[in-house]
Each structure stands twice: as structure tokens, then as C-alpha cells.
């Protein structure tokens with residue numbers, strides 16, 4: 270930045286707000302936040318963080334920009350979609366144009382147990398805007414192991430969820446202990462999403478992140494919001510949750526996701542344009558529930574032992590033991606992305 274802009278005070282309104290003030294703004298400038306997943310929530314959160322003056326931001330995403338992202342994902346445009354630009358790089362480019370003084374790093378990678386600690390260490394907040402359960406647990410375990418605040422934000426349909434866990438409070442695993450079986454939970458790619466919801470949820474979640482780095486007390490717990498019926502129902506869930514005696518992190522001091530426990534096995538099948546995604550948990554999926562969800566996006570056939578669906582020019586075959594074979598691509602990253610989009614957990 271040069272010329273007259275340099276002498277103006279970009280963050281004067283934040284300094285005027287007593288909750289932040291000049292000291293808080295200086296702390297925000299010196300802070301660093303890692304954002305995992307640059308989809309609708311992650312991109313909006315990243316833009317808010319950079320505009321608010323966060324000094325260093327790391328964006329981690331394995332995916333590329335597609336036309337269907339543009340209806341709700343900030344930071345991306347038609348050129349990014351035409352160029353099939355990696356989201357982490359396209360987002361970093363745009364953020365540097367918003368604030369040339371911000372240190373923004375885009376990392377095109379699939380966060381996994383081999384790279385999580387090295388990518389996430391040296392940040393004050395780990396902001397998880399990922400789209401899948403595996404990465405969620407990995408980000409949470411990494412935040413615990415590094416002793417930093419983790420903020421999780423997600424949206425499906427008209428529901429948004431924000432979870433904030435401090436190093437000393439129960440971890441995300443404790444909150445997520447009771448979960449529906451595999452294949453029964455909606456994803457944005459089967460249930461859709463209210464397009465204005467992701468930035469709303471990103472704003473709530475990033476507010477907690479900014480509170481943390483500016484030295485204010487953050488609200489812990491899980492917040493769930495419903496957006497569409499005109500009556501905004503908000504619930505603070507598990508507000509007084511205590512650590513689960515079954516949680517490997519809180520009860521035993523282990524970080525299973527950092528050891529690769531719970532990681533899917535993604536294998537390219539020999540000589541064919543097909544990849545097998547085998548979730549580690551191998552819960553038996555509810556094929557009937559999965560069929561109902563997938564019928565909304567493409568043709569589905571189901572038998573007692575398997576289900577096969579056609580989406581995005583590939584076929585997904587889900588077996589009763591939880592394995593999924595993605596035919597029509599030989600790219601393991603793409604196969605995993607499609608699995609998370611349509612099968613998920």
C-alpha cells in the first residue's frame with residue numbers, strides 16, 4: 270500500500286469500540302489464525318479476519334473453485350472457476366489485494382495426520398471450517414495437542430453450528446459423542462444450504478476468534494442456529510458439558526487423530542479409473558437413509574448389500590461394510606472430496 274491510504278487509519282472503528290480498543294487491535298495485528306477448509310464458511314471467515322487486521326493467516330484447502338461455489342463463497346469469481354484455481358491460492362490472492370500488509374499463506378493440501386501439526390503449529394487459533402468429520406477431529410486433536418483455542422463452524426440446510434473449545438474445556442470429541450450413524454447425516458451437497466447462512470455463521474465464529482486473540486474472554490460451548498422460518502431459534506447446547514470419561518483426549522491425554530486413527534484409507538484401484546475410500550470407523554451405513562438423500566441429486570440403485578449413485582459424472586458405490594468405490598476418476602483427492610460431499614458421515 271502506498272500514497273494517501275498509508276496515512277489513514279484502517280482500523281479506527283475497532284479501536285473506538287471499547288471491547289477491542291487500541292491495545293486489543295494491536296494484539297489482533299500480532300495474532301495468527303489457521304483456517305482449515307476454504308469453502309463458504311472458511312472464505313467468509315478469512316475475509317473478516319483479514320479486514321479486522323489479523324496479522325497472519327494460513328488457509329488450508331485441498332479443493333478447487335467450481336461454478337457452483339460462487340452462489341455463496343466469498344473471495345472467488347468466475348475467472349477462478351474457469352481456471353479451476355485451487356481455493357487456498359485464489360483466496361490468498363484476493364486477501365492480499367484486500368490488505369497488502371497481511372501475511373496470508375495459501376496451502377493446497379489435504380490436512381491429515383502426517384502434516385497437521387506442522388501446518389497448524391504457531392497459530393493462536395485453529396478455525397475449523399472443514400466439510401467432514403475426519404478433518405474436524407484432526408483439527409480438534411491438533412488444537413488440544415498445541416494448547417490453543419479451536420473454533421468450529423459449519424452449515425447444512427438452514428442450520429448453522431458453532432463450537433468453541435478452549436484448551437481447558439471439554440474438547441470437540443466430548444461434544445460430538447452422540448452422533449447419527451454413517452450415511453444418515455445431511456451434507457450441503459445433498460440437503461443444500463441457505464446461501465446467506467455461511468457468512469452469518471462465519472461471523473459468529475470469527476467473533477469468538479477475534480475475542481480470543483484480542484484478549485477478551487471467549488464464550489465456550491456449542492451454538493446451533495436455524496435460519497429459514499423467520500424465527501431464529503438459537504440454542505446453547507452442552508453449555509455446562511464436562512469432559513467425557515470416554516474421551517481419549519480429555520480422559521487419557523491421547524490424540525488419536527494425530528496418530529492416524531480414524532483416517533480413511535484412500536486407494537487407487539489398479540488399472541481402472543476408480544478409487545476406493547474406506548472410512549476407518551467402518552460403521553455400517555444406513556443405505557435406505559442414504560438412498561433418500563442421494564435421490565435428490567441423481568439416479569440411485571440399491572440392493573441389500575450395496576447402493577450405487579450417479580453424481581458429477583462419477584458413480585459412487587457404497588457397500589454395506591462402509592467402503593465406497595468411486596468410478597470415473599483416478600484421482601484419490603477428488604474421490605475423497607466426492608465421498609465427503611455425498612456420503613459424508
Ligand SMILES: [Zn+2]
Pocket residue numbers: 439440441442443512513516517518519520
Ligand atoms: Zn474430550
